[in-house]
Amino acid sequence: MKLNFSVNKTNDGSIGLYNKEVDDIYHSTYGAYNEAVDKFINPSGLESFLQTHNKIKILDICSGMGYNLKAAVDTVFRVNPDCCIEIDCLEIDSYVFSFGLLYKVAQIDYDVHYFLLEKFWDNSVVSECMVELLENDEICQFLDEKLALFFVENKLSEIELMGKCQNNQKIHNIYYKYMSNRNKYTPKSRLKFSKNRLRVFFDDARTSIKHLEGRYDFIFHDGFTPAKQSVLWSYEFFNELKRIISSSGNITTYSSSAPVRAALIQNGFHVSKISSENRKTSGTFASLSKEFSQIPLSDEEIGLLKTRAGIVYHDEGLVQNHDEIIKRREEEVKNSSLASSSSYLKSFKNKNKDILK
Numbered sequence: 001m002k003l004n005f006s007v008n009k010t011n012d013g014s015i016g017l018y019n020k021e022v023d024d025i026y027h028s029t030y031g032a033y034n035e036a037v038d039k040f041i042n043p044s045g046l047e048s049f050l051q052t053h054n055k056i057k058i059l060d061i062c063s064g065m066g067y068n069l070k071a072a073v074d075t076v077f078r079v080n081p082d083c084c085i086e087i088d089c090l091e092i093d094s095y096v097f098s099f100g101l102l103y104k105v106a107q108i109d110y111d112v113h114y115f116l117l118e119k120f121w122d123n124s125v126v127s128e129c130m131v132e133l134l135e136n137d138e139i140c141q142f143l144d145e146k147l148a149l150f151f152v153e154n155k156l157s158e159i160e161l162m163g164k165c166q167n168n169q170k171i172h173n174i175y176y177k178y179m180s181n182r183n184k185y186t187p188k189s190r191l192k193f194s195k196n197r198l199r200v201f202f203d204d205a206r207t208s209i210k211h212l213e214g215r216y217d218f219i220f221h222d223g224f225t226p227a228k229q230s231v232l233w234s235y236e237f238f239n240e241l242k243r244i245i246s247s248s249g250n251i252t253t254y255s256s257s258a259p260v261r262a263a264l265i266q267n268g269f270h271v272s273k274i275s276s277e278n279r280k281t282s283g284t285f286a287s288l289s290k291e292f293s294q295i296p297l298s299d300e301e302i303g304l305l306k307t308r309a310g311i312v313y314h315d316e317g318l319v320q321n322h323d324e325i326i327k328r329r330e331e332e333v334k335n336s337s338l339a340s341s342s343s344y345l346k347s348f349k350n351k352n353k354d355i356l357k
Protein backbone atom coordinates (compact mmCIF):
# COMPACT_ATOMS: atom_id res chain seq x y z
CA MET A 1 0.00 0.00 0.00
CA LYS A 2 1.43 3.34 -1.05
CA LEU A 3 -0.13 6.27 0.74
CA ASN A 4 0.38 9.63 -0.93
CA PHE A 5 -0.63 11.68 2.05
CA SER A 6 0.37 12.63 5.56
CA VAL A 7 -2.07 13.55 8.31
CA ASN A 8 -2.31 16.71 10.41
CA LYS A 9 -4.88 18.32 12.71
CA THR A 10 -6.86 21.32 11.47
CA ASN A 11 -8.22 24.13 13.65
CA ASP A 12 -11.74 22.73 14.09
CA GLY A 13 -10.36 19.46 15.47
CA SER A 14 -10.91 17.43 12.29
CA ILE A 15 -7.92 15.99 10.50
CA GLY A 16 -6.50 17.29 7.25
CA LEU A 17 -4.16 15.73 4.71
CA TYR A 18 -1.16 16.89 2.76
CA ASN A 19 -0.14 15.36 -0.57
CA LYS A 20 3.60 14.98 -0.96
CA GLU A 21 3.58 14.48 -4.74
CA VAL A 22 1.38 17.45 -5.61
CA ASP A 23 2.79 19.48 -2.70
CA ASP A 24 -0.71 20.64 -1.79
CA ILE A 25 -3.07 20.38 1.14
CA TYR A 26 -6.41 18.58 0.86
CA HIS A 27 -8.06 20.68 3.53
CA SER A 28 -7.82 24.21 4.78
CA THR A 29 -5.96 24.64 8.06
CA TYR A 30 -8.91 26.62 9.45
CA GLY A 31 -10.87 23.37 9.54
CA ALA A 32 -11.50 20.46 7.19
CA TYR A 33 -15.08 20.06 8.37
CA ASN A 34 -15.77 23.81 8.60
CA GLU A 35 -14.50 24.24 5.07
CA ALA A 36 -16.99 21.65 3.79
CA VAL A 37 -19.85 23.51 5.46
CA ASP A 38 -18.74 27.07 4.65
CA LYS A 39 -17.43 26.59 1.12
CA PHE A 40 -19.74 23.90 -0.20
CA ILE A 41 -22.86 23.00 1.78
CA ASN A 42 -24.09 26.42 2.92
CA PRO A 43 -23.40 28.38 -0.27
CA SER A 44 -24.93 25.62 -2.43
CA GLY A 45 -28.34 26.23 -0.86
CA LEU A 46 -28.72 22.50 -0.19
CA GLU A 47 -30.74 23.03 2.97
CA SER A 48 -33.45 25.18 1.40
CA PHE A 49 -33.60 22.86 -1.65
CA LEU A 50 -34.32 19.94 0.67
CA GLN A 51 -37.26 21.75 2.19
CA THR A 52 -39.12 21.59 -1.12
CA HIS A 53 -37.70 18.51 -2.89
CA ASN A 54 -37.92 14.78 -2.20
CA LYS A 55 -35.28 13.76 -4.71
CA ILE A 56 -31.75 15.06 -5.02
CA LYS A 57 -28.75 14.30 -7.22
CA ILE A 58 -25.27 15.34 -6.13
CA LEU A 59 -21.88 15.05 -7.81
CA ASP A 60 -18.92 15.18 -5.43
CA ILE A 61 -15.78 15.80 -7.49
CA CYS A 62 -12.56 14.96 -5.65
CA SER A 63 -14.29 13.37 -2.70
CA GLY A 64 -11.07 12.77 -0.78
CA MET A 65 -11.96 11.79 2.79
CA GLY A 66 -15.58 12.68 2.09
CA TYR A 67 -16.04 15.78 4.24
CA ASN A 68 -18.33 17.36 1.64
CA LEU A 69 -20.13 14.06 1.17
CA LYS A 70 -20.67 13.59 4.91
CA ALA A 71 -21.78 17.17 5.45
CA ALA A 72 -24.26 16.81 2.55
CA VAL A 73 -25.74 13.54 3.86
CA ASP A 74 -25.86 15.03 7.34
CA THR A 75 -27.93 17.91 5.94
CA VAL A 76 -30.32 15.48 4.22
CA PHE A 77 -30.76 13.46 7.44
CA ARG A 78 -31.49 16.62 9.43
CA VAL A 79 -33.69 18.49 6.97
CA ASN A 80 -35.55 15.88 4.93
CA PRO A 81 -34.75 12.27 5.86
CA ASP A 82 -37.39 11.03 3.40
CA CYS A 83 -35.57 12.58 0.48
CA CYS A 84 -34.27 10.04 -2.02
CA ILE A 85 -30.60 10.71 -2.67
CA GLU A 86 -28.33 9.90 -5.56
CA ILE A 87 -24.69 10.78 -5.02
CA ASP A 88 -21.78 10.10 -7.34
CA CYS A 89 -18.27 10.52 -5.97
CA LEU A 90 -15.25 10.97 -8.23
CA GLU A 91 -11.92 10.26 -6.55
CA ILE A 92 -8.66 8.95 -7.94
CA ASP A 93 -7.29 7.58 -4.66
CA SER A 94 -9.24 4.67 -3.20
CA TYR A 95 -7.17 4.69 0.02
CA VAL A 96 -8.01 8.26 0.91
CA PHE A 97 -11.73 7.64 0.29
CA SER A 98 -11.75 4.42 2.34
CA PHE A 99 -9.78 6.13 5.10
CA GLY A 100 -12.50 8.80 5.22
CA LEU A 101 -15.21 6.17 5.64
CA LEU A 102 -13.52 4.83 8.77
CA TYR A 103 -12.79 8.27 10.18
CA LYS A 104 -15.40 9.88 12.44
CA VAL A 105 -16.05 13.58 11.96
CA ALA A 106 -16.82 14.74 15.51
CA GLN A 107 -19.44 17.25 14.35
CA ILE A 108 -21.38 14.61 12.39
CA ASP A 109 -23.56 11.92 13.94
CA TYR A 110 -22.68 8.23 13.78
CA ASP A 111 -25.79 7.47 11.74
CA VAL A 112 -24.36 9.35 8.77
CA HIS A 113 -21.12 7.40 9.05
CA TYR A 114 -22.84 4.04 9.37
CA PHE A 115 -25.06 4.86 6.43
CA LEU A 116 -22.08 5.73 4.22
CA LEU A 117 -20.09 2.71 5.34
CA GLU A 118 -22.97 0.42 4.43
CA LYS A 119 -23.48 2.10 1.10
CA PHE A 120 -19.86 1.77 0.06
CA TRP A 121 -18.45 -1.38 1.64
CA ASP A 122 -19.96 -3.61 -1.03
CA ASN A 123 -17.51 -1.96 -3.38
CA SER A 124 -14.68 -4.52 -3.34
CA VAL A 125 -11.99 -1.86 -3.84
CA VAL A 126 -13.25 0.01 -0.78
CA SER A 127 -13.38 -3.04 1.46
CA GLU A 128 -9.93 -4.23 0.40
CA CYS A 129 -8.45 -0.78 1.03
CA MET A 130 -10.08 -0.75 4.46
CA VAL A 131 -8.46 -4.03 5.37
CA GLU A 132 -5.07 -2.64 4.38
CA LEU A 133 -5.68 0.58 6.31
CA LEU A 134 -6.61 -1.37 9.41
CA GLU A 135 -3.25 -3.10 9.16
CA ASN A 136 -1.35 0.17 9.02
CA ASP A 137 -0.29 1.44 12.46
CA GLU A 138 0.26 4.99 11.28
CA ILE A 139 -3.29 5.22 9.92
CA CYS A 140 -5.01 3.01 12.47
CA GLN A 141 -4.59 5.63 15.21
CA PHE A 142 -6.94 7.96 13.29
CA LEU A 143 -9.65 5.39 12.61
CA ASP A 144 -12.78 5.36 14.68
CA GLU A 145 -13.10 2.21 16.73
CA LYS A 146 -16.87 1.89 16.41
CA LEU A 147 -16.73 2.31 12.66
CA ALA A 148 -13.86 -0.15 12.37
CA LEU A 149 -15.75 -2.67 14.48
CA PHE A 150 -18.92 -2.18 12.46
CA PHE A 151 -16.96 -2.87 9.28
CA VAL A 152 -15.12 -5.85 10.72
CA GLU A 153 -18.27 -7.45 12.05
CA ASN A 154 -20.20 -7.07 8.83
CA LYS A 155 -17.52 -7.56 6.21
CA LEU A 156 -14.67 -9.56 7.64
CA SER A 157 -16.96 -12.36 8.60
CA GLU A 158 -17.41 -12.88 4.89
CA ILE A 159 -15.27 -15.90 4.15
CA GLU A 160 -13.48 -14.43 1.18
CA LEU A 161 -12.19 -11.40 3.08
CA MET A 162 -11.47 -13.31 6.25
CA GLY A 163 -9.22 -15.63 4.23
CA LYS A 164 -7.17 -12.66 3.12
CA CYS A 165 -6.71 -11.49 6.70
CA GLN A 166 -6.10 -14.81 8.35
CA ASN A 167 -2.68 -13.81 9.54
CA ASN A 168 -3.64 -10.33 10.52
CA GLN A 169 -3.56 -10.16 14.27
CA LYS A 170 -4.88 -6.62 14.47
CA ILE A 171 -8.02 -7.39 12.49
CA HIS A 172 -8.62 -10.52 14.55
CA ASN A 173 -8.26 -8.46 17.70
CA ILE A 174 -10.75 -5.91 16.43
CA TYR A 175 -13.09 -8.69 15.45
CA TYR A 176 -12.98 -10.41 18.85
CA LYS A 177 -13.22 -7.10 20.64
CA TYR A 178 -16.33 -6.45 18.61
CA MET A 179 -17.81 -9.80 19.64
CA SER A 180 -17.40 -8.89 23.30
CA ASN A 181 -18.85 -5.40 22.80
CA ARG A 182 -21.53 -6.48 20.43
CA ASN A 183 -24.49 -4.89 22.12
CA LYS A 184 -22.83 -1.56 22.66
CA TYR A 185 -22.26 -0.92 19.00
CA THR A 186 -25.59 -1.34 17.30
CA PRO A 187 -26.24 1.69 15.13
CA LYS A 188 -29.62 3.34 15.54
CA SER A 189 -31.04 3.49 12.07
CA ARG A 190 -28.66 1.87 9.69
CA LEU A 191 -31.29 0.20 7.55
CA LYS A 192 -33.11 3.39 6.73
CA PHE A 193 -32.74 5.06 3.35
CA SER A 194 -32.22 1.82 1.44
CA LYS A 195 -33.65 3.30 -1.75
CA ASN A 196 -30.77 5.70 -2.15
CA ARG A 197 -27.99 5.25 -4.70
CA LEU A 198 -24.43 6.17 -3.84
CA ARG A 199 -21.53 5.34 -6.12
CA VAL A 200 -17.82 6.00 -6.17
CA PHE A 201 -15.66 6.02 -9.31
CA PHE A 202 -11.97 5.47 -8.61
CA ASP A 203 -10.35 7.01 -11.63
CA ASP A 204 -9.27 10.32 -13.06
CA ALA A 205 -12.44 12.42 -12.78
CA ARG A 206 -11.97 13.39 -16.44
CA THR A 207 -12.51 9.75 -17.42
CA SER A 208 -15.33 9.02 -14.97
CA ILE A 209 -17.30 12.09 -15.90
CA LYS A 210 -17.70 10.90 -19.47
CA HIS A 211 -19.86 8.02 -18.18
CA LEU A 212 -22.19 10.21 -16.15
CA GLU A 213 -25.58 11.39 -17.27
CA GLY A 214 -27.41 14.46 -15.91
CA ARG A 215 -29.15 16.18 -14.23
CA TYR A 216 -27.20 16.99 -11.07
CA ASP A 217 -28.69 19.52 -8.66
CA PHE A 218 -25.42 20.13 -6.83
CA ILE A 219 -21.83 19.75 -7.93
CA PHE A 220 -19.04 20.15 -5.38
CA HIS A 221 -15.68 20.73 -7.03
CA ASP A 222 -12.82 20.28 -4.59
CA GLY A 223 -9.78 19.57 -6.76
CA PHE A 224 -6.26 20.48 -5.77
CA THR A 225 -5.43 24.11 -6.44
CA PRO A 226 -5.40 24.87 -10.21
CA ALA A 227 -1.83 26.18 -10.20
CA LYS A 228 -0.61 22.81 -8.85
CA GLN A 229 -3.04 20.52 -10.65
CA SER A 230 -4.78 22.19 -13.55
CA VAL A 231 -6.35 19.06 -15.09
CA LEU A 232 -9.77 19.45 -13.47
CA TRP A 233 -10.11 23.18 -14.09
CA SER A 234 -10.02 23.42 -17.87
CA TYR A 235 -12.59 24.92 -20.22
CA GLU A 236 -13.23 21.38 -21.51
CA PHE A 237 -13.81 19.89 -18.06
CA PHE A 238 -16.34 22.61 -17.23
CA ASN A 239 -17.99 21.85 -20.55
CA GLU A 240 -18.62 18.32 -19.22
CA LEU A 241 -20.13 19.81 -16.06
CA LYS A 242 -22.40 21.92 -18.22
CA ARG A 243 -23.59 18.75 -19.98
CA ILE A 244 -24.70 17.08 -16.75
CA ILE A 245 -25.87 19.89 -14.49
CA SER A 246 -29.58 20.67 -14.15
CA SER A 247 -30.79 24.04 -15.40
CA SER A 248 -31.28 25.21 -11.81
CA GLY A 249 -28.26 23.33 -10.41
CA ASN A 250 -25.07 24.86 -9.13
CA ILE A 251 -21.35 24.25 -8.83
CA THR A 252 -19.57 25.34 -5.68
CA THR A 253 -15.82 25.47 -5.24
CA TYR A 254 -13.34 27.03 -2.85
CA SER A 255 -11.30 28.30 -5.82
CA SER A 256 -11.44 31.97 -6.77
CA SER A 257 -8.84 31.65 -9.49
CA ALA A 258 -9.32 33.88 -12.55
CA PRO A 259 -8.78 31.14 -15.19
CA VAL A 260 -11.37 29.00 -13.39
CA ARG A 261 -13.99 31.73 -13.26
CA ALA A 262 -13.27 32.72 -16.86
CA ALA A 263 -13.62 29.11 -18.07
CA LEU A 264 -17.00 28.82 -16.32
CA ILE A 265 -18.19 32.09 -17.90
CA GLN A 266 -17.02 30.99 -21.36
CA ASN A 267 -19.14 27.86 -20.89
CA GLY A 268 -22.23 29.96 -20.26
CA PHE A 269 -22.32 29.79 -16.46
CA HIS A 270 -23.29 32.78 -14.37
CA VAL A 271 -20.46 33.22 -11.92
CA SER A 272 -20.73 34.76 -8.49
CA LYS A 273 -18.87 34.23 -5.25
CA ILE A 274 -19.73 32.47 -2.04
CA SER A 275 -18.42 35.02 0.42
CA SER A 276 -17.40 38.63 0.43
CA GLU A 277 -13.96 37.78 1.83
CA ASN A 278 -10.93 39.03 -0.06
CA ARG A 279 -10.41 38.29 -3.75
CA LYS A 280 -8.29 35.21 -3.14
CA THR A 281 -10.55 33.38 -0.69
CA SER A 282 -14.08 34.24 -1.76
CA GLY A 283 -14.74 30.94 -3.56
CA THR A 284 -16.92 30.54 -6.63
CA PHE A 285 -20.56 29.69 -7.27
CA ALA A 286 -21.71 28.91 -10.81
CA SER A 287 -25.14 28.21 -12.24
CA LEU A 288 -26.67 28.22 -15.71
CA SER A 289 -29.54 30.32 -14.33
CA LYS A 290 -28.81 33.87 -13.31
CA GLU A 291 -31.56 33.89 -10.69
CA PHE A 292 -29.53 31.61 -8.42
CA SER A 293 -26.47 33.85 -8.33
CA GLN A 294 -24.92 34.62 -4.97
CA ILE A 295 -22.66 37.56 -4.10
CA PRO A 296 -21.78 39.40 -7.33
CA LEU A 297 -18.12 39.63 -8.36
CA SER A 298 -16.67 43.05 -7.62
CA ASP A 299 -15.65 45.42 -10.44
CA GLU A 300 -12.04 44.58 -9.66
CA GLU A 301 -12.69 40.83 -9.99
CA ILE A 302 -14.63 41.25 -13.23
CA GLY A 303 -11.88 43.43 -14.66
CA LEU A 304 -9.26 40.87 -13.71
CA LEU A 305 -10.97 38.22 -15.84
CA LYS A 306 -10.34 40.43 -18.89
CA THR A 307 -6.59 40.50 -18.28
CA ARG A 308 -4.01 37.78 -18.98
CA ALA A 309 -4.94 36.30 -15.58
CA GLY A 310 -8.28 35.29 -17.13
CA ILE A 311 -6.72 33.16 -19.87
CA VAL A 312 -8.24 29.73 -19.34
CA TYR A 313 -6.66 26.27 -19.11
CA HIS A 314 -7.29 24.09 -22.14
CA ASP A 315 -7.29 20.30 -22.25
CA GLU A 316 -8.79 19.05 -25.54
CA GLY A 317 -9.97 15.48 -25.21
CA LEU A 318 -9.41 15.70 -21.43
CA VAL A 319 -6.15 13.76 -21.65
CA GLN A 320 -3.27 16.18 -21.16
CA ASN A 321 -1.11 16.28 -18.08
CA HIS A 322 -0.66 19.27 -15.78
CA ASP A 323 2.66 20.37 -17.31
CA GLU A 324 1.27 20.29 -20.85
CA ILE A 325 -1.76 22.33 -19.82
CA ILE A 326 0.37 24.90 -17.98
CA LYS A 327 2.86 25.15 -20.84
CA ARG A 328 0.12 25.83 -23.36
CA ARG A 329 -1.41 28.51 -21.13
CA GLU A 330 1.99 30.13 -20.55
CA GLU A 331 2.46 30.36 -24.33
CA GLU A 332 -0.93 32.02 -24.67
CA VAL A 333 -0.15 34.44 -21.86
CA LYS A 334 3.20 35.31 -23.46
CA ASN A 335 1.63 36.04 -26.84
CA SER A 336 -1.41 37.82 -25.49
CA SER A 337 -2.10 41.52 -26.11
CA LEU A 338 -4.21 41.70 -22.94
CA ALA A 339 -3.05 43.75 -19.96
CA SER A 340 -1.13 41.93 -17.25
CA SER A 341 -2.97 41.40 -13.98
CA SER A 342 -0.41 43.42 -12.02
CA SER A 343 -0.70 46.50 -14.23
CA TYR A 344 -4.48 46.19 -14.20
CA LEU A 345 -4.64 45.92 -10.40
CA LYS A 346 -2.29 48.87 -10.01
CA SER A 347 -4.33 51.12 -12.28
CA PHE A 348 -7.59 49.90 -10.70
CA LYS A 349 -6.28 50.88 -7.28
CA ASN A 350 -5.11 54.28 -8.53
CA LYS A 351 -8.44 55.00 -10.19
CA ASN A 352 -10.39 53.98 -7.09
CA LYS A 353 -8.00 55.50 -4.55
CA ASP A 354 -10.60 57.82 -3.09
CA ILE A 355 -13.34 55.18 -2.92
CA LEU A 356 -11.03 52.54 -1.41
CA LYS A 357 -9.87 54.85 1.39
Ligand SMILES: C[S@@+](CC[C@H](N)C(=O)[O-])C[C@H]1O[C@@H](n2cnc3c(N)ncnc32)[C@H](O)[C@@H]1O
Nearest residue numbers: 026062063064065066067068091092204205222
Ligand atom coordinates in the same frame (compact mmCIF):
# COMPACT_ATOMS: atom_id res chain seq x y z
C1 LIG B 1 -8.36 19.04 -2.13
S1 LIG B 1 -8.56 17.31 -1.98
C2 LIG B 1 -10.29 17.15 -1.72
C3 LIG B 1 -10.69 16.91 -0.29
C4 LIG B 1 -12.04 16.28 -0.14
N1 LIG B 1 -13.13 16.96 -0.74
C5 LIG B 1 -12.36 15.84 1.29
O1 LIG B 1 -13.50 16.06 1.73
O2 LIG B 1 -11.51 15.26 1.92
C6 LIG B 1 -8.39 16.80 -3.66
C7 LIG B 1 -8.73 15.36 -3.93
O3 LIG B 1 -8.73 15.16 -5.33
C8 LIG B 1 -8.22 13.88 -5.64
N2 LIG B 1 -7.77 13.94 -7.05
C9 LIG B 1 -6.64 14.51 -7.52
N3 LIG B 1 -6.61 14.42 -8.85
C10 LIG B 1 -7.74 13.81 -9.23
C11 LIG B 1 -8.27 13.45 -10.50
N4 LIG B 1 -7.64 13.73 -11.64
N5 LIG B 1 -9.46 12.80 -10.52
C12 LIG B 1 -10.13 12.53 -9.36
N6 LIG B 1 -9.66 12.85 -8.15
C13 LIG B 1 -8.49 13.49 -8.08
C14 LIG B 1 -7.13 13.68 -4.61
O4 LIG B 1 -6.84 12.32 -4.40
C15 LIG B 1 -7.74 14.35 -3.38
O5 LIG B 1 -8.41 13.42 -2.60
